[in-house]
Amino acid sequence: MRTRTVGTPGGAKLRALREGARRTQLWVEVEAGLGTGYLQRVESGRVAQPERATLERILTALEARYSERREVLELFGYLVVTPLPTEAEIAWACEVCQRELHEVPFPAYVLDCTHRLLVWNQYVPYLFGVAPDDPTLGGLARQSILAPWFDPGSLLAPLVAEPDAFLPALIRAMRYEMQQFHTEAWYAAVLAPLQALPRFRHYWAVVEQEPALASAARALVPVRLTRPSTGLLQFRLSSEHFGRDARFRLVYYFPADPATMHQCAAWAASSRAVPSWIYYTYPQWANHPLAS
Numbered sequence: 563m564r565t566r567t568v569g570t571p572g573g574a575k576l577r578a579l580r581e582g583a584r585r586t587q588l589w590v591e592v593e594a595g596l597g598t599g600y601l602q603r604v605e606s607g608r609v610a611q612p613e614r615a616t617l618e619r620i621l622t623a624l625e626a627r628y629s630e631r632r633e634v635l636e637l638f639g640y641l642v643v644t645p646l647p648t649e650a651e652i653a654w655a656c657e658v659c660q661r662e663l664h665e666v667p668f669p670a671y672v673l674d675c676t677h678r679l680l681v682w683n684q685y686v687p688y689l690f691g692v693a694p695d696d697p698t699l700g701g702l703a704r705q706s707i708l709a710p711w712f713d714p715g716s717l718l719a720p721l722v723a724e725p726d727a728f729l730p731a732l733i734r735a736m737r738y739e740m741q742q743f744h745t746e747a748w749y750a751a752v753l754a755p756l757q758a759l760p761r762f763r764h765y766w767a768v769v770e771q772e773p774a775l776a777s778a779a780r781a782l783v784p785v786r787l788t789r790p791s792t793g794l795l796q797f798r799l800s801s802e803h804f805g806r807d808a809r810f811r812l813v814y815y816f817p818a819d820p821a822t823m824h825q826c827a828a829w830a831a832s833s834r835a836v837p838s839w840i841y842y843t844y845p846q847w848a849n850h851p852l853a854s
Contacts, residue, residue, distance in 0.1 A: 569607035570607040570637070571637045575634050576605055576620065579621075579624050579634070585624065587601045587602050587605070594623040596619070601620065611639070614635065617638060628807040629806055629808045644742075647674050647809055655681075655804065655810040659812060662802075662812055666814065667685075667826055668816060668826045669688075670685070670814045671812075671813055672811070672812055673811055674810055675743060675809040676706065677736070679703055679705060680704070682699065684830075688829040692717070702717075708732065708736060709755060709756060711728075712759045714761070723788045727786075728783065733762075739801075740753075784797065796822050797815040797816055797818055798815075798816045
């Protein structure tokens with residue numbers, strides 16, 4: 563009587579990734595330089611502990627993204643650090659989020675794990691008071707989106723109608739997002755410029771005295787922003803991590819009252835056909851017929 567081999571969680575995850583990529587075991591073995599039948603043995607659990615370098619080759623062949631790689635490696639018992647996104651990974655993130663960004667009728671943008679602003683939709687320049695055709699979004703592109711809210715000299719800080727409510731809420735959300743990265747080598751370098759801002763230090767100390775929350779609790783505090791041309795606008799924030807690479811996330815500004823909904827509709831009516839961010843992310847777009 564033959565004994566049935568019990569699979570491993572890591573092997574099952576590898577199989578799911580391979581099937582999701584619509585690749586055969588033989589194709590992956592060729593791409594990864596493996597012997598025939600080896601991947602089948604890993605997926606079925608007959609090879610319970612493949613070498614890390616071998617797993618890395620398999621994951622590369624499958625074009626697995628950071629979160630997928632991390633899950634597989636950890637399931638096989640390997641320690642995984644979180645590197646900062648590469649330029650290629652940032653370009654991928656900007657590309658795959660287009661539907662989520664541009665099918666919503668309100669401001670939305672993408673941040674990475676250091677809170678850098680990478681890409682945004684056509685509503686964000688209007689919200690921040692920046693010219694719609696400014697490809698750097700007033701100098702905010704590729705910079706931390708957190709620091710300007712705490713810097714009185716920035717273009718964002720004057721927009722905040724209720725800093726004693728909004729700024730602590732930002733810090734609560736930041737602490738929640740960053741808790742998974744506090745052991746990473748780059749963590750201190752991200753926090754240091756923020757700690758240099760007096761308003762950030764003040765509200766950080768305030769939040770440290772509060773009981774710890776089980777989540778980021780973004781939706782609990784309405785974001786009230788005011789601009790001379792629009793008056794008071796109210797939003798609720800939501801943040802969604804990318805499924806394949808959790809170092810990236812979409813931040814949505816959901817209109818929270820009728821006046822803000824009406825203003826978003828007015829921005830939609832006056833927005834450009836080609837979003838301004840695209841010139842920053844893809845300079846070659848300037849030569850596209852739609853850009854003229």
